Amino acid sequence: METLFGDQLEQSVASSGSFADIILPVPIPKMFTYKIPRSLKEEIGIGYRVIVQFGKKKILTGIVGKVHQKPPTAYDAKPILDVLESHASVNPVQIRFWAWMAQYYCCHIGEVMNAALPSGLKLSSESKIQLNPTFDPDTCAYPLDEREEVLLKALQKKEEMSFEDCESVLGIKSIHGIIKSLVIKEAVVVFEQVKEKYSPKVENRIRLTSNFVEDKSSLEKLFHEISTKPKQEEILLKYLQEVPVYRQAGLNKNGLEKKVLTDAGMSTSSLKTLIKNGVLEEFKIIVSRFEDEAGSDSPIVLTHKQLEAQVKIKEAFEKKHTVLLHGITGSGKTELYITLIQEALQGGSQVLMLLPEIALTTHMVSRLRQVFGSSMGVYHSKYSDNERVEVWNGLLSGKFSFVVGVRSSIFLPFDSLGLLIVDEEHESSYKQYDPAPRFHARDAAIMLAWLHQAKTLLGSATPSFESFYNARTDKYGYASLDKRYGEAQLPEFHLADMLIDKKKNLLKLDFTRLMREKIQEALVNQEQVLIFQNRRGYAPYVSCEDCGWIPECEHCDVSLTYHQFGEEMRCHYCGFREKVPHVCPGCGSSKISAVGVGTERIEESLSLLFPEARIARMDLDTTRSKYGYQRLLDDFGAGNVDILVGTQMITKGLDFDRVTVVGVMDADRILYFPDFRAGERAFQQITQVAGRAGRRGKKGHVVIQSRRPEQAIFHQIISGDYRNFYLQEMGERQRFFYPPFVKMIKVSTRHKDYKTAERAARHLHNLMAEIQVKKILLGPEKGLIGKIKNQYIFESVVKLDRSSHAQAHFKQELQQQLEALQAEKDFRSVRFIVDVDPY
Template sequence: MRYAEIIVDNRASKLDRPFTYSINGFSDVAQVGMRVIVPFGNGNKPIKGFIINIFDELSEEYPVKKIIDILDTEPLVSNKMIELGLWMKKKYLSSHIDAFQQILPPGDYKQVNTFVELNNDYEKVELSNNELRIIKYLKANDISLLDQLKKDIKISNLRDYLKKLSEKKIINIFIDIKTSVNKKYEKWIKIDDSINYSSAIELIGNKARKQLQLYEFLRTIDEIQLNEFIKDFNTSSTTINSLKEKGLVVIYDKEVERMPIKRKISDYHKLTFNMEQLNVFNEIVQSFDNSKKQNFLIHGVTGSGKTEIYLQLVEEMLKRNKDSIILVPEISLTPQTIDRFVGRFGDEVAVLHSKLSQGERFDQWRSIREGRSKIVVGARSAIFAPTNNLGLIIIDEEHEDTYKSSQNPKYITKEVALRRNELENATVVLGSATPSIETYYSALNNKFKLLHLNERATKSTLPEVLLIDMREQLQIGNKSIFSIDLHKEIATNLINKKQTILFLNRRGFSSFISCRSCGEVIKCNNCEISMTYHKNINRLRCHYCGKTEDIPITCPKCASKYIKYFGIGTERIEEESKRLFPAARIVRMDSDTTSAKGSFDSILEDMKNKKIDILIGTQMISKGLDFPDVTLVGIIAADTTLNLPDYRSPEKAFQLITQVAGRAGRGDTPGKVILQTYNPYHYSITNSKNQDYLSFYNTEIKLRKEFLYPPFINLISLLVYGNNYNDVKNVVSDTYDIIKGYFIEKYKSSYKKYLIGPNPAPIEKIKNSFRWQIVIKAYNHEMEKLKYELNRVCILDEYNTKKDGVKISIDINPTNIL
């Protein structure tokens, strides 16, 4: 007797485990990764699940139920991806279903259906009676659900017959996320190979020159879409039909897939490497054929040509018939990267990201799984693409926070990539001008081979950075948000018909509104965070829950009428720029102005075509943008990120400033950066001015070691939250007291160095949910035991500390602890 371990879709924490079922009657067809229907619970309710393991003997005797049916003709996911899901569940303390949701088809895996259709132009071969019955059924019913086919045709061992017909290319078996498929078709045209060339020329005749021209072209290609063919050759359907009537061409229907890229993308031709790029490229390619793969970190200045190296590495993988995954921080913010890959490799590229419709995502997923797309470009979740022969994973701008999932499982993309590397013997390449402290530390300790690109690919120099102390501007009477130097440089740039980028990582008009009499700051009632004034709607808006409200006329606390706006946002920068430079074409790009579909691409297209003189934006303008006519970048307030209550703040400030500064001077004209700050001597500011990553790293790594932060230790954030303040406080206190015992036993009186809290979270309330936090520090060798204890206390609730409406979020090595 054979058995299967099956994960069922039940989110109760006490049922979060595999269930064992007998697969008698299905032993020959059951495989890991297939979906099944099983009887579940006391009432034996039929529910769907999927197989994660198959074995021959039980470790002990106990009653075992039998599976009811198998839903798939082949596994939805591979054994290696099942292994990856099990690893994630353990690594990040998530549920089985949350971990496996990442690797299963997009959407609800329970809604995936198997379809069977007849291939109309199959070769006639000898068939059995049952095979003929299946073909007759499909001729009558067109595309059929496998479940419906089973019910209607009632053939035992139906899967065996379907498999044989599929191997003979008589039927197509495919999956989709609907209960019925309304495929879209287009007309295509190709040569009829049954007529030789000399006979074809004779049939066309000497006078039909247009027909001859069309026929000669069709001989050079496999096929072409009919409308495109008619348009390209400025011909008519009459001419085409003449060729068809003579039997020289075949016109047929072809399925059109839902395409994620709606715009036309130009070819992106291969570029010649400079010596630095060539050395980096050769170093990585030489490792491809080694039995034990090596992983790499490319530390390259902004504009050093990392993307071209990625493109040519992918080309090398195609030569080896291997698949590649290329990850970018946010797909909508890095359109130029997608354009380059699609422009270079065309239909070989699949794109995966959250802004696709479910149908588009599924089509891309299926194209990868079926081997039609060997290159995957996408955001974080594309790391789970169902490739068949993975050879390369590239993570561009590896330092970005968006590579950390905020939903369960709260995975770190780089760690998942390295695990896939172990499972599939692939190569991982990370790239950044400002690598994370943890990654650079790992590279220096030989976990990655460190490769350098110190020059820009185009031989242009890095921009000159001018540091402006805004305190001195006040002393000389300049109260403007623009320093004298920045104002002068913008004016010069406009005269020279060059483009300017102004950066401030805060949207809105004013950061907050405060009472000058009592100091009260107007906060969101739902979130306990200051509301931001947006002038375009003349209302206050909370950037955490989206709530808006009218601006108060008097202070809600002391009734004073002395209410004033404080701080600045991108909307204010836009207004001031238009006042100072009325003839300039000024556009703001932040989440307020790019919420409409296509608005982001439209702004970038205008910037590319020099229809914008000054582009004002938040961090979305810091990533992946390459405009050769941008010669000036103004950083309005470099201290914004620096002042956040988070140990990573200096690192984030350095990264953001360096990345934004890197947008300047990427063409033939040298660039300049004006960096305005109230904290000119902070090491993050001075090192970003000098574009000196190594000096910044050497200072930051010493502080991390002294104060015991990553990479020298792991952080675990336990966030307890709920709508009832007292219940949240009680649960966090009880949880702390239980965990405290573990730390006292290990560290005695110094346990508070490793167990911090419980404290209100830095943002104490979001969306009417009160938030308390415990922060744990743990060394690598302690993590397994500690995670075991946290699972017992926080997930399985073995100590009965939980209350209705109160939840605990566990985040291992969070990117911030706000």
């Protein structure tokens, strides 16, 4: 086995060596060495996908990480079974990036590979059986029953059979018991048939056979012959109408998509007759899953402020690899991005633009598509496996040189990346929490750009404190946009005191009088409203008014969220569902009511307060389908929705002309969260959602509802005083040792038994305390949510010195300690999860 963490990667071809180190999608820290069969020596190189056997039965897709002539000393090398392609799917820079990610985020390179490759490039296995060559029914020590004999006779005729084939032969639904019996009797061998998951999109097409194109008279004769067969005649006329071959004979080569004829209601039997008689021929072609769309050649006209920012960015790029663009909401950062992307593409470089999540991707992609057309690839999790593989292959083939995507797009096979843009770089959705690698896409993107010697532009109206700190300490370059684009004005803020309204009996269905008035004004003026509440569902929980009983998840230490649609309570951690009881299981009372406010309840309240308004909701429950976001945004953009209620999905990137009122339902809930970033995130979320109001000349209004409106943070948000807010918060962080002044690592211990989890956590905590680096060690404490999916959780938090030596040493020692702990009998079933930069 060889590690991948060296600076150099061999790039030799297989003809110079007999062994290959393969990266496998398993949680093991090293590569495995396999023997290269002589027949495959000319076909294998770095980054090729290969099929290998792992263990006794598993067949896995691996990536060749290194080719050499050194046999392994600890085990006999198995041969590589096959090569899956004629070119490398992964390049050496990607493998170096995977290696860095595994090292920095304390995980295994196989886990990084598993996250990096779209599942369409991995293999699926289908169990099959064949006769055991050594089996002799005459000498078999075990008797065979009737069904087993039938199956063996069928296998004598067919070389191999799938489980489904066996079920159809015997006419039964479950075959596993019979196959297990035959395996025990050594009559059959079970093996895995390996299949590629990716399949290209194939289109069936129709065209005239060549003799009818070359000779007009033969076609005229044909029309005369089929004049009594109107259905055949109709098909030919339709074809010639769609494909005018006599004006341009070359059009016949590509023919016509078959479904144009079938969807028009034409006779399929007549079409088959024309094909059978040699008039038409059917053929297949591989087509892209993405529609072709031309881009725009119109130049982007930048304002004076945008041109100033562009000059600053370019000047900073001459000295720095990374630049922070601090542009207020609505200042026109997108136009600036477009000009920088165009320049990079004209220089022959590839460009990657990262967006935090699908909601923002949907809106931004349509904007960028107008400029770059189908030369731009889009990569996100709502796309099918096959669509993602097409983007991957499109980069390899050169079809795409610019990709817009969410965090997983940093794993795409770029080979000449020149510019990497991270829009809304402060967003928490750039962080991958589960499974490993638990990376932050912004930080990983900066490393990816460094490996390519590319430039990174971070953009935000409310930068993360880490990025702003790096800009202030001259590690990053800095440029700002402090004016809104065009004639747009900043919105007017209003603070609404919920407690005062409640005392005066002015609070109706959780809406203050001020909020209701502003919404009514917008509706009267035929303008649109956004309402932000960072909790989905109808209400956070239900409770018994008599005894205080609150339903909790059976598998997690959390209360169940009430969803009125479906009349059920759900756990947002494990998916557990339960119907709302009619009586309290604690005291038998029927007084069970919803407590708190979720997006579903706000939607209902608005429909009662404003019955004439058209209301829609955007949260995880309403946007699960592939085009759920797009449909909602299209309806809102077309003016078919007056009020849009949403979670943080609506806080970023949305740009609609008619939105003049934004309401923040419960600002206190964002602010009072047990997290050192609570203030920073409250400032960011409220500022971002406020930025959706009044973006086209009309004055916007933002209403913030709070029980403590006198708090300083609200006045800093209203005045846009990011710098003073930053200085105030950073003073606290420096005093109590929080990022960016230290590096944080959280280590979680999980087990189904409470005492085992606690004991393992304390043992690991003591081992970490012995690592000789400058650090602060906190814990172990029961997790904020102490149980998830029947696993008890204990957490230790490490605050490390920021020096790269301290970090590398601690991580290396920690990995060794975890491997030793997992080898102990008492802790083999314990899960240890390391999360670097966890918050």
